[in-house]
Amino acid sequence: MAEVTLTIDGKQVTVPVGTTVLEAARQAGIFIPTLCHDPDLTPWGGCRLCVVEIEGMRNLPASCVTTATSGMVVHTASPAVVEARKTIIELLLANHPMDCLTCGKNGDCRLQDYAYMYGVRQAGFAGERHSYPIEDDNPFIVRDLNKCILCGKCVRACAEIQGKNVVDFAYRGFNTRVTPAMDSTLAGSDCVFCGNCVAVCPVGALQEKGLRSSARTWEVKKVRTTCPYCGTGCTFDLNVKDGRVVGVTSCDGEVNGRALCVKGRFGYGFIHHPDRLTRPLIKRNGIFEEATWEEAIGLVAERLGAIKKEYGSGALGVLSSARCTNEENYLMSKFARAVLGTNNIDHCARL
Amino acid sequence: MTNPIGDIGGADFILAIGTNTTESHPIIGLQVKKAVRNGATLVVVDPRRTEVAGLAHYHLRLKSGTDIALLNGLANVIISEDLVNKEFVDTRTEGFEALKETVARYTPEYVEQITGISADIIREVARGYATAKNATILYTMGLTQHVCGTHNVFAVANLAMLCGHIGKPHSGVNPLRGQNNVQGACDMGALPNVLTGYQSVTLEEVRSKFAEAWGVGELPATPGLTVGEMLEAAARGEIKGMYIMGENPVLSDPDADHVIHALEKLDFLVVQDIFLTETARLADVVLPAASFAEKDGTFTNTERRVQRVRKAIEPVGEAKPDWQIICLVATAMGYPMQYGSPAEIMEEIARLTPSYGGISYQRLENGSLVWPCPAPDHPGTPILHAGKFARGLGKFHPVEYVPPAEQPDEEYPLILNTGRRHFHYHTGTMTLRTGALEEYYGREHLEINPADARALGIADGERVRVVSRRGQVEVTARVVDTVPPGVVFTSFHFPDVAINRLTNPARDPVARIPELKVCAVRVEKIA
Numbered sequence: 006m007a008e009v010t011l012t013i014d015g016k017q018v019t020v021p022v023g024t025t026v027l028e029a030a031r032q033a034g035i036f037i038p039t040l041c042h043d044p045d046l047t048p049w050g051g052c053r054l055c056v057v058e059i060e061g062m063r064n065l066p067a068s069c070v071t072t073a074t075s076g077m078v079v080h081t082a083s084p085a086v087v088e089a090r091k092t093i094i095e096l097l098l099a100n101h102p103m104d105c106l107t108c109g110k111n112g113d114c115r116l117q118d119y120a121y122m123y124g125v126r127q128a129g130f131a132g133e134r135h136s137y138p139i140e141d142d143n144p145f146i147v148r149d150l151n152k153c154i155l156c157g158k159c160v161r162a163c164a165e166i167q168g169k170n171v172v173d174f175a176y177r178g179f180n181t182r183v184t185p186a187m188d189s190t191l192a193g194s195d196c197v198f199c200g201n202c203v204a205v206c207p208v209g210a211l212q213e214k215g216l217r218s219s220a221r222t223w224e225v226k227k228v229r230t231t232c233p234y235c236g237t238g239c240t241f242d243l244n245v246k247d248g249r250v251v252g253v254t255s256c257d258g259e260v261n262g263r264a265l266c267v268k269g270r271f272g273y274g275f276i277h278h279p280d281r282l283t284r285p286l287i288k289r290n291g292i293f294e295e296a297t298w299e300e301a302i303g304l305v306a307e308r309l310g311a312i313k314k315e316y317g318s319g320a321l322g323v324l325s326s327a328r329c330t331n332e333e334n335y336l337m338s339k340f341a342r343a344v345l346g347t348n349n350i351d352h353c354a355r356l
Numbered sequence: 357m358t359n360p361i362g363d364i365g366g367a368d369f370i371l372a373i374g375t376n377t378t379e380s381h382p383i384i385g386l387q388v389k390k391a392v393r394n395g396a397t398l399v400v401v402d403p404r405r406t407e408v409a410g411l412a413h414y415h416l417r418l419k420s421g422t423d424i425a426l427l428n429g430l431a432n433v434i435i436s437e438d439l440v441n442k443e444f445v446d447t448r449t450e451g452f453e454a455l456k457e458t459v460a461r462y463t464p465e466y467v468e469q470i471t472g473i474s475a476d477i478i479r480e481v482a483r484g485y486a487t488a489k490n491a492t493i494l495y496t497m498g499l500t501q502h503v504c505g506t507h508n509v510f511a512v513a514n515l516a517m518l519c520g521h522i523g524k525p526h527s528g529v530n531p532l533r534g535q536n537n538v539q540g541a542c543d544m545g546a547l548p549n550v551l552t553g554y555q556s557v558t559l560e561e562v563r564s565k566f567a568e569a570w571g572v573g574e575l576p577a578t579p580g581l582t583v584g585e586m587l588e589a590a591a592r593g594e595i596k597g598m599y600i601m602g603e604n605p606v607l608s609d610p611d612a613d614h615v616i617h618a619l620e621k622l623d624f625l626v627v628q629d630i631f632l633t634e635t636a637r638l639a640d641v642v643l644p645a646a647s648f649a650e651k652d653g654t655f656t657n658t659e660r661r662v663q664r665v666r667k668a669i670e671p672v673g674e675a676k677p678d679w680q681i682i683c684l685v686a687t688a689m690g691y692p693m694q695y696g697s698p699a700e701i702m703e704e705i706a707r708l709t710p711s712y713g714g715i716s717y718q719r720l721e722n723g724s725l726v727w728p729c730p731a732p733d734h735p736g737t738p739i740l741h742a743g744k745f746a747r748g749l750g751k752f753h754p755v756e757y758v759p760p761a762e763q764p765d766e767e768y769p770l771i772l773n774t775g776r777r778h779f780h781y782h783t784g785t786m787t788l789r790t791g792a793l794e795e796y797y798g799r800e801h802l803e804i805n806p807a808d809a810r811a812l813g814i815a816d817g818e819r820v821r822v823v824s825r826r827g828q829v830e831v832t833a834r835v836v837d838t839v840p841p842g843v844v845f846t847s848f849h850f851p852d853v854a855i856n857r858l859t860n861p862a863r864d865p866v867a868r869i870p871e872l873k874v875c876a877v878r879v880e881k882i883a
């Protein structure tokens with residue numbers, strides 16, 4: 006593959022032809038802030054936070070949409086660049102609720118990160134602010150357009166990852182906003198609540214309703230696991246706080262990337278549902294009574310053993326489970342064959 | 357699946373049979389959408405106008421249960437128009453002549469009469485599939501839940517082999533599995549006729565290998581009973597005791613009243629689950645199991661990818677992981693079964709199972725592995741049948757069209773079709789208890805075509821009774837043309853619309869899959 010060599014902050018970097026300046030910098034371990042860029046989405050070049058100085062170019066180009074060329078000399082943190090970035094952040098903050106104290110994204114928000122990084126304390130421009138109503142008429146996603154920085158990632162995620170085109174930019178100028186057709190809500194649109202737009206939103210404009218109202222971002226432990234629903238086998242992170250699963254977030258899954266569907270992302274509530282069985286039950290005179298494990302296991306062993314003895318192994322049957330793990334299905338097969346002595350084992354594969 | 361999910365996005369032609377991919381397998385649906393965006397031709401075969409059908413270039417709304425006729429018709433065109441991949445057929449397959457003979461009768465005109473799909477469309481689709489660079493076939497329960505389910509699968513494989521669309525990227529024959537670990541449960545030998553890795557119980561060397569590893573004298577040599585057969589045997593009083601782990605046959609199996617009767621007749625029933633399901637209610641002992649978040653293990657997805665499940669929290673209450681419970685029961689029955697962790701169980705599986713031979717928790721820490729993975733240094737096998745079929749030559753299995761067991765008649769004039777909804781899963785035990793999914797999609801309805809609704813005097817939103825020869829349920833009607841005239845549709849997710857009280861337990865003679873997709877019903881207005 007043909008390559009080009011350029012200089013970024015004094016470092017020689019060699020990358021394949023067609024690489025953007027942003028990617029080249031990242032490969033060299035040089036940080037450039039971005040808001041609207043996402044490696045999984047088509048480049049847009051709209052937020053301009055990723056600007057850099059390139060010798061011989063008059064303006065500051067956006068590195069996420071500028072292709073690296075041979076001999077290019079790039080400065081990612083020159084005074085002009087830093088100044089430009091500060092101005093962009095100030096403009097964004099000028100129309101931002103500054104709600105960090107209660108915002109669910111606090112601690113995992115790019116705008117907050119960059120304001121801190123560039124020392125932008127508050128808006129240099131006092132201006133008109135939006136006061137859109139917060140949309141939370143569905144059980145999955147809360148939309149607060151007052152916090153939206155119009156990076157367009159959700160628009161592209163919905164179109165390019167989910168293939169749905171539910172949301173798009175509407176209106177102009179100060180009134181520009183991201184919305185489903187006819188200014189409807191997500192619940193009133195074709196939205197399938199995959200939450201893939203939430204996963205890419207850099208700020209608190211789109212949040213998972215359950216997760217963000219039950220844990221601060223730094224309080225959760227993330228445990229990578231496999232979705233318990235359909236056979237696609239998506240990977241995600243269970244978010245755990247105080248021994249409870251409080252939500253699901255995307256990771257870079259081998260099958261699914263960051264995409265999930267509504268069941269995987271929002272279907273975790275059954276784990277702590279009050280209907281969960283928490284103690285063994287034994288039916289006595291038609292009524293279930295709680296029992297100890299010793300009693301319950303003892304009774305199962307005794308009754309299965311007695312049937313085997315009296316009627317033979319063929320009078321016993323086992324249903325294993327397409328929802329249990331491989332290890333458990335293996336043990337069930339071993340149990341049926343080695344302990345009960347029967348091949349009467351099956352599961353609902355056929356359903 | 358013969359090919360990975362990530363492959364589908366690169367196909368030039370997708371034949372999706374009986375799968376509402378974007379709703380039942382949303383993330384696989386994304387790959388279908390990606391392929392379509394890149395210019396692929398999408399053909400959807402489904403009587404219903406599903407979401408994925410809305411994206412299709414060709415939507416073949418065939419009469420329910422006539423898939424084999426259609427598939428044979430496609431093969432007929434491919435052979436008669438000389439579109440066969442001769443090199444592939446000559447070098448990689450056997451039995452072509454027999455197939456040719458069988459499908460000769462299935463001319464597009466004849467198939468049109470059976471399926472209701474026009475002969476011209478059948479020709480166009482056949483040409484498209486045969487001449488595509490890479491064509492993939494996706495199918496799911498819509499295809500396998502018929503009396504002739506196994507034959508449908510043969511008919512699909514015949515088509516792929518005819519055109520050589522197998523054993524290479526972006527192609528293949530790809531069943532999409534409904535539940536997270538159906539593939540793994542089958543791989544692990546939770547089946548009456550095979551041990552792990554599909555090693556037959558009828559083979560002496562297999563049995564002695566396992567008997568030795570498991571420290572028992574001998575293992576039963578005759579294949580056991582399937583779910584349906586077990587329930588029938590229970591109803592007859594021949595099966596006296598059952599141990600059910602994590603399944604809810606009362607809602608998921610056909611002819612629910614019969615299932616309940618069979619389970620009630622048992623001398624002893626133990627059910628192990630995370631909720632007190634409709635099945636668990638019938639048990640003598642209920643054992644509380646841990647959910648997926650509370651244990652370590654592995655699931656094998658529909659593309660044969662073995663992936664880790666990791667313990668995130670302690671089991672709720674006194675619940676225990678299923679693997680520990682099985683060990684306790686076995687030990688109490690005088691067979692000491694003890695493992696320090698699921699990783700140890702996987703070591704034992706790998707020792708006994710050639711296709712899982714190279715799989716270990718240590719390797720899975722660095723990413724998933726796709727079986728067959730016979731050795732610790734084997735990278736896994738994302739694409740099956742590349743260069744060679746497992747049995748050597750791929751065999752064509754000619755199959756004939758057989759009409760559904762139960763045809764509509766005067767008394768039961770409509771066909772009931774059942775399936776899945778985007779927001780729910782299986783018998784609803786999990787998705788109806790999430791605090792979110794059921795809030796958004798909390799009530800089930802019956803889809804009925806405007807023409808049928810008009811004839812019956814049923815308005816949208818009205819309560820109706822659906823009655824079959826086996827049972828009845830009440831449900832709210834939704835009058836929509838997503839179902840063709842003569843067909844009604846609903847899901848099996850909601851206990852209050854226990855639709856499997858109606859369905860037909862008639863089974864495919866080979867794979868024993870009940871015919872859930874077709875049963876004759878009538879719909880009545882509730883006065």
Ligand code: SF4
Binds near residue numbers: 172197202203
């Ligand atoms: S939840 Fe999914 S479908 Fe809905 S707007 Fe976001 S990306 Fe689009």
Ligand code: SF4
Binds near residue numbers: 152153160202208
């Ligand atoms: S909602 Fe979030 S992702 Fe969408 S445009 Fe606004 S800030 Fe960007």
Ligand code: SF4
Binds near residue numbers: 234
């Ligand atoms: S996230 Fe959705 S598509 Fe992925 S495995 Fe779970 S249920 Fe299936």
Ligand code: FES
Binds near residue numbers: 039041049067069
């Ligand atoms: S990140 Fe480059 S313009 Fe937004």
